[in-house]
Amino acid sequence: MLVLDANILIRAVLGSRVLGLTPKYAGQVEFLAPDTAFEEAREYLQEILKIRGLPVSSAMAALDLVAGIVNASSGAMRRIAALALDCPIWAEDTDFFGCGVATWTTDRVELYLAKASEKEL
DSSP, rough: OOOEHHHHHHHHOOSSSHHHHHHHHHHTTTTEEEEEHHHHHHHHHHHHOOOHHHOOOHHHHHHHTTTTTEEEEEOOOOOHHHHHHHEEEOOOSSTTTTSOOOOTTTHHHHHHHHHHHHHOO
């Protein structure tokens, strides 16, 4: 199990690395994100896309596809969800450093995913 932060959901829409990793490990690792992370991602995506002059509708459709891989955990705050579920967090910022929960960045998360998927076999 791995909890994703809003910035990872945004990267799933705007980048390629997250979309390469989540489907690859979806059958072996459960991906979770609080509803608030999806709401935050939608809000910031609209701002980012407006600045870049890109269409919002296709990005929102892409985020909806991500929601098919990443399960929304209703109403849970990110840190509390990770602590309660005893699972690490996938984030790009330092908001969670020092909170007592392992935090993985995109450039390192595959180390966790590969190990977690081995346990499932």
